[in-house]
Amino acid sequence: MTDESFGQPRLAALYDPLDPDRSDLDAYVRMAEEFRARRVLDIGCGTGVFALLLAERGFEVVGVDPAQASVDVARSKPDSGRVRWICGDATTLPPLRVDLVTMTANVAQQIAGAQEWRETLRGAYEALRPGGRLVFETRDPAGRAWEVWNREASYRVTEVPGVGAVESWVQVTEVRGPLVTFRWTYVFAADGQMLTSDSTLRFREREEVERELLALGYEVEGVRDAPDRPGKEFVFVARRPWSGPAVGGRTD
16 A cells, blocks of 8 residues: 555645755665665655666666555656656566666665565566676664654755645554554644655564575675664675575576
């Protein structure tokens, strides 16, 4: 399911103005350059910030996201024609052979269901050329990041051009094992409308992620620290082997 904040047009249009600092993406640009990638698939591309950063640097980019409203925002941006946009997910991709697959920010954790997660990893594997890499991040559960997701810590008022003042805050509504559910609330001063968006993130242990990657045929090259959140996140780098059995261990 698509969260309202990504699928509702009025909220999708707020995504960039409410989160203008995307310096967290710099590390992913550097990795794309480090790995000498030419073709990149960005899963969960949202409003296209990272995809367009790459395209500006000469990469061939495919951005895929299940939220039509977010893809529409991406397509409305300058130079959006440099990117191939797809409304869908990793399980519905056309045939691709890319050098790098990325899932930035919360994307990997938003894929909360076990089967959905395996299918996403499988779809990424099939999109990679042999030797290509998958890179994504997920918060270390030991950091218990959700403990500061409350109104007191998150409340703010943002003046959005063409929209006016928007109040926003987040509140955790449930913690159940590795699943954390929370609600964002937005209030538009111009007309008083209040909109909410519920999200669930899955906090996976490092060993759990490594096992899943290996079971699907990946080689785990390493687990890096996130420069913008040192000690709080795992950044996984996995490779599709140059040769070997098909994804999931099949030989047929």
